[in-house]
Amino acid sequence: MPNEALERSRIHNVAIVGAGAAGLGCAVALGEFGVDDVVILDRHEVGASFRRWPQEMRFITPSFTSNAFGLLDLNAIVPGTSPAYTLASEHPSGVAYATYLDNVAQYFELQVKTGIDVCSVAVEANGTFTLTTTGRPVRAQHVIWAAGEFQYPNRNSFVGAEFCRHSSEVRTWQDLEGDQFTVIGGYESAADAAVSLVQLEKSVTVLARDATWNSEHPDPSISLTPFSLERLAWADSTGSVNLFGDVDITSVRVDGDRWLLHASDGRRWASETRPILATGFEGSLGRLDGLLEYDEDDILVVTEEADESTLAPGLFISGPILEHRGVNFCFIYKFRQRFAVIADAIAQRLGLDTTEAVAARRAAGMYLDDVTCCEESCAC
Amino acid sequence: MPNEALERSRIHNVAIVGAGAAGLGCAVALGEFGVDDVVILDRHEVGASFRRWPQEMRFITPSFTSNAFGLLDLNAIVPGTSPAYTLASEHPSGVAYATYLDNVAQYFELQVKTGIDVCSVAVEANGTFTLTTTGRPVRAQHVIWAAGEFQYPNRNSFVGAEFCRHSSEVRTWQDLEGDQFTVIGGYESAADAAVSLVQLEKSVTVLARDATWNSEHPDPSISLTPFSLERLAWADSTGSVNLFGDVDITSVRVDGDRWLLHASDGRRWASETRPILATGFEGSLGRLDGLLEYDEDDILVVTEEADESTLAPGLFISGPILEHRGVNFCFIYKFRQRFAVIADAIAQRLGLDTTEAVAARRAAGMYLDDVTCCEESCAC
Numbered sequence: 001m002p003n004e005a006l007e008r009s010r011i012h013n014v015a016i017v018g019a020g021a022a023g024l025g026c027a028v029a030l031g032e033f034g035v036d037d038v039v040i041l042d043r044h045e046v047g048a049s050f051r052r053w054p055q056e057m058r059f060i061t062p063s064f065t066s067n068a069f070g071l072l073d074l075n076a077i078v079p080g081t082s083p084a085y086t087l088a089s090e091h092p093s094g095v096a097y098a099t100y101l102d103n104v105a106q107y108f109e110l111q112v113k114t115g116i117d118v119c120s121v122a123v124e125a126n127g128t129f130t131l132t133t134t135g136r137p138v139r140a141q142h143v144i145w146a147a148g149e150f151q152y153p154n155r156n157s158f159v160g161a162e163f164c165r166h167s168s169e170v171r172t173w174q175d176l177e178g179d180q181f182t183v184i185g186g187y188e189s190a191a192d193a194a195v196s197l198v199q200l201e202k203s204v205t206v207l208a209r210d211a212t213w214n215s216e217h218p219d220p221s222i223s224l225t226p227f228s229l230e231r232l233a234w235a236d237s238t239g240s241v242n243l244f245g246d247v248d249i250t251s252v253r254v255d256g257d258r259w260l261l262h263a264s265d266g267r268r269w270a271s272e273t274r275p276i277l278a279t280g281f282e283g284s285l286g287r288l289d290g291l292l293e294y295d296e297d298d299i300l301v302v303t304e305e306a307d308e309s310t311l312a313p314g315l316f317i318s319g320p321i322l323e324h325r326g327v328n329f330c331f332i333y334k335f336r337q338r339f340a341v342i343a344d345a346i347a348q349r350l351g352l353d354t355t356e357a358v359a360a361r362r363a364a365g366m367y368l369d370d371v372t373c374c375e376e377s378c379a380c
Numbered sequence: 381m382p383n384e385a386l387e388r389s390r391i392h393n394v395a396i397v398g399a400g401a402a403g404l405g406c407a408v409a410l411g412e413f414g415v416d417d418v419v420i421l422d423r424h425e426v427g428a429s430f431r432r433w434p435q436e437m438r439f440i441t442p443s444f445t446s447n448a449f450g451l452l453d454l455n456a457i458v459p460g461t462s463p464a465y466t467l468a469s470e471h472p473s474g475v476a477y478a479t480y481l482d483n484v485a486q487y488f489e490l491q492v493k494t495g496i497d498v499c500s501v502a503v504e505a506n507g508t509f510t511l512t513t514t515g516r517p518v519r520a521q522h523v524i525w526a527a528g529e530f531q532y533p534n535r536n537s538f539v540g541a542e543f544c545r546h547s548s549e550v551r552t553w554q555d556l557e558g559d560q561f562t563v564i565g566g567y568e569s570a571a572d573a574a575v576s577l578v579q580l581e582k583s584v585t586v587l588a589r590d591a592t593w594n595s596e597h598p599d600p601s602i603s604l605t606p607f608s609l610e611r612l613a614w615a616d617s618t619g620s621v622n623l624f625g626d627v628d629i630t631s632v633r634v635d636g637d638r639w640l641l642h643a644s645d646g647r648r649w650a651s652e653t654r655p656i657l658a659t660g661f662e663g664s665l666g667r668l669d670g671l672l673e674y675d676e677d678d679i680l681v682v683t684e685e686a687d688e689s690t691l692a693p694g695l696f697i698s699g700p701i702l703e704h705r706g707v708n709f710c711f712i713y714k715f716r717q718r719f720a721v722i723a724d725a726i727a728q729r730l731g732l733d734t735t736e737a738v739a740a741r742r743a744a745g746m747y748l749d750d751v752t753c754c755e756e757s758c759a760c
Contacts (some may be wrong), residue, residue: 062442062470064454065600068707068754069714070745071451074444085598090442090606218465220445226470327448334449365450365745374448 001063011128013037014346015140017118018284019046021332022146022319022339024101025077027110029343029366033357035350040110041131041138043117047101047151053094055172056196058084060188060225061331062090072365074333078104079364091227109340118147120287142346145288146318149281157279160252163259164277166191172202178273182261184249185278186212186219191228195280198235204242205269207261211245221328283321291315299323304371306345307338324371337368390509393417393507394726395520397498398664398677399426401712402526402699402719403458404481407490409723409746413737415730420490421511421518423497427481428528433474435552436576439463440568440605441711442470452745454713458484459744471607498527500667503692517744518689522726525668526698529661537659553580558653561585562641564629565658566592571608572656578615584622585649587641591625601708663701671695679703684751686725687718696722704751717748 013123014183019042030038042048048079061074063084063242073082075097083092083100092100105112117134121143124130131138153166167189170176173196186208194204197370213232215223224232235241248264252275261269285292285300293301301310304324309315318339321330329335340361347354361367368374393415395405399422402444410418422428443464453462455477463472463480463590472480485492486704497514501523511518533546547569550556553576563573566588574584593612595603604612615621632655639651665672665680671692673681681690682697684704689695698719702709709715720741727734741747748754 061446062444063606064442065598065603065606065712066441066454068599068746069717070753071454071713074446074451082598084606088606088609090610218445218462223445226443226445226464226468229468230470276425310398331446333446333451337449368449373450 006148010139010184012138012140013350014039014142014144015129015131015138015251016040016144016146017131018042018146018148018319019101019105019114020049020146020319021077022148022335023144024104024110024112025336025339026146026316026318026342028078028104028108029339029361030346031108031110031344032076032361033340033347035347038111039138039140039328040112041116041118041133042112042114043134045114046105046112046336047098049148050094050098050101052151052168053125054167054192054196055093055095055174056199057192058093058227059097060091060192060227061220061333062227063087063092064090066174070365071249072333074331075100075337077332078103079107079361079366081332095192119146120289121291121315123291123315127314129312129314138320142314142316142349144316144318144342145285146206147284147287149283150318152281152286153277154279154282154283155277156282157277158250158252160254161277161279163254164275167276168276168281170276175198176273179203180272182207182259182269182271182275184208184241184261184275185280186210186245187280188224188228188279189280190278191224191232191265193276194241195228195231195235197239198238201240203230203240204235205271206241206243207247207249207263207269208243208245209248211243213243214245215313219327219331221334275378285317285321288315292317305369306341308342308345316345318342324374327371327374334374337366340367341369390519392419392518392520393730394419394522394524395509395511395518396420396524396526397511397689398422398526398528398699399479399481399485399494400429400528400699401457401494402528402715403524404484404490404492405716405719406524406526406696406698406722408458408484409719409741410726411490412489412740413720413723413727413734414732415723415727417518418491419518420492421496421498421513422492422494423514425494426485426492427474427478430474430478430481431527432531432548432551434547434550434572434576434738435475435554436579437572438471438473438607440471440572440607441600441713442607443467443472444470450745452713454711455480457481457712457716457719458488459741459746468708483746498667501525501671501695503671503695507694509692509694522694522696522729524696524698524722526667527664527667528580528699529663529701532661532664532666533657534659534662535657536662537657538632539631540634541657541659543632543634544655545721547656547658549659550656553577556653559583560652562639562649562651562653562655563658564588564641564655565660566590566625567658567660568604568608569660570658571604571612573656574621575608575611575615578618578620581620583620584615585651586621586623587624587627587629587643587649588625589622591629593623594625599707600662601710601714665697665701668695672697685749686721688722688725704754707751707754714754717746720747721749 063075075083217223253260259271292308320330400481443455455463597603641649673690700710
């Protein structure tokens with residue numbers, strides 16, 4: 001057989017889509033569980049999403065070198081590593097974090113193929129997967145979808161959203177001309193946009209469905225993180241930011257040289273500059289149409305045993321999109337605890353004994369198999 | 381018997397000296413282990429040391445609301461609590477943290493007696509302890525010494541140290557007159573002093589034995605924390621700070637209206653303002669003379685089983701002074717893991733079954749009984 005045909009017929013043990021925090025983290029876990037022939041595909045390069053963050057953006061979860069006392073750096077994706085140590089930084093920038101990911105990929109000799117966009121995934125009659133890509137098709141017995149969210153912004157939240165600028169398109173807030181800005185959204189990316197603009201001495205109006213800055217919910221996936229709360233409080237103290245909660249924007253239209261924003265309760269705002277959409281991300285799961293189940297609230301359904309598709313066994317989901325029993329896994333320190341759960345499932349199906357690897361990961365605080373445990377509450 | 385005599389003859393199960401992070405943390409642990417009649421003595425009030433921090437000083441370990449995923453807030457002293465949540469702050473000030481400690485004392489109904497300074501501790505013939513205090517003597521079967529360090533500064537590091545101002549005496553850096561300052565020391569309190577002064581647009585010379593800012597050691601008890609490294613890098617970038625490593629100051633003397641500093645290698649510096657001693661703390665263990673053993677390097681020796689005095693059984697030490705096998709426990713997230721180890725030892729001696737309490741604390745990441753595990757290393 002010619003090489004090309006050989007390659008075409010080869011079925012990898014695992015294909016991982018996405019060379020970000022989740023993809024690399026799963027790959028290292030698979031290695032620990034003895035699974036070889038793992039290929040990672042990314043349409044750009046390692047840590048691509050992080051490299052595209054606005055220059056001013058920082059991690060909202062603090063990194064700290066507390067590994068040795070059983071408290072793994074919140075932003076580490078592998079036990080025994082620490083972005084705080086590698087980067088000498090507590091709130092790394094996206095570019096800095098990508099350096100950490102590069103280090104992980106090199107240290108663990110991960111097989112990353114860059115510049116390959118996976119367009120769709122099909123299940124063959126024998127249960128294996130064929131990934132249609134911008135290069136050759138890739139075949140695998142198991143697929144871990146870890147393509148992240150950041151590069152798949154949510155732009156369809158209301159009529160006229162196309163007239164706005166999504167926060168993820170901003171490379172640096174210094175690029176934006178004008179003095180007065182309007183930010184639509186109330187979560188982390190909205191707080192980041194507002195703070196970054198105030199730091200540039202702009203004035204900012206924030207229009208949010210929920211006044212997250214007043215939330216007392218202890219889960220940082222629902223409330224703002226302490227980092228953002230403190231930065232937003234600083235921005236507020238300058239007098240340059242106006243925060244509005246309970247605002248449900250229903251349309252934006254252009255009127256001459258300004259933008260008019262309408263809310264569901266009849267309130268209106270005018271913006272001198274293109275409104276900034278900080279409405280988050282819809283993720284990349286659209287590319288898996290037909291292979292995934294969603295509940296009545298449009299929440300992704302995966303198995304509690306291994307974050308596996310209920311429709312296409314062998315297809316696993318890793319990353320911030322995960323949700324179990326109402327608890328959102330949209331932080332690295334949350335979703336990383338499922339890497340080894342997926343690795344365990346795959347290794348067992350390949351006939352490997354995983355007892356020791358599970359014990360090691362559990363000891364490292366990187367094996368969360370009981371998803372009922374994670375509701376947040378604080379006595380004080 | 382009159383009440384006073386009754387009180388005098390009463391022997392508490394446990395007397396804890398110090399109502400700070402360590403003292404309160406041990407008290408809550410004792411409660412969980414079923415030990416009652418625990419009295420906490422403090423010469424000031426709950427969290428007194430934290431209340432005396434310079435206004436500008438912040439926690440160098442970041443707090444985060446990650447409890448529910450098995451990652452207890454680094455600055456929490458009790459499982460299920462989070463300063464990040466209570467204070468909506470990542471790097472709390474000393475005053476803010478004292479509020480958290482107050483909440484803990486109230487929530488767990490701890491018996492704290494304030495305004496009582498313990499001057500010395502004596503062992504009675506029957507093995508119980510009598511604490512001589514500024515009030516009545518207090519008697520107890522077990523003593524946990526948790527008096528901390530911050531209020532016991534190290535002022536005797538060289539000739540003429542008395543001409544300097546110790547960093548812990550500063551209530552706010554705004555109080556200091558002058559434009560040029562000299563800081564002696566290279567660890568966290570030196571970095572904090574330098575950064576705080578540069579923020580006030582002063583220029584600062586830092587004279588340190590070790591250039592901690594260049595250290596690559598992964599243990600934050602040896603290197604500077606990421607928080608301090610980043611702040612010091614910022615201060616350095618302003619051009620207002622001069623960092624000197626390998627400087628062993630041997631004397632300071634006053635010469636007219638300036639201070640002359642001499643180093644062991646012959647180098648000299650002159651300071652226009654009273655030099656700032658950021659040489660750390662010697663702690664309060666001097667009050668336990670004769671009851672504690674020290675090794676040839678003058679490091680406190682306690683048992684690995686329960687941080688207990690090797691000379692006076694029943695006397696336990698808790699807090700940042702702890703050191704085991706060369707690993708320093710001088711962060712809350714480190715020394716808190718020994719609270720329950722002490723509580724376990726005391727509970728067992730009182731005949732209590734501790735199996736369940738140990739398991740619960742272990743699951744919470746607050747029971748470190750193997751001190752060999754804590755050497756830091758990072759792959760990347």
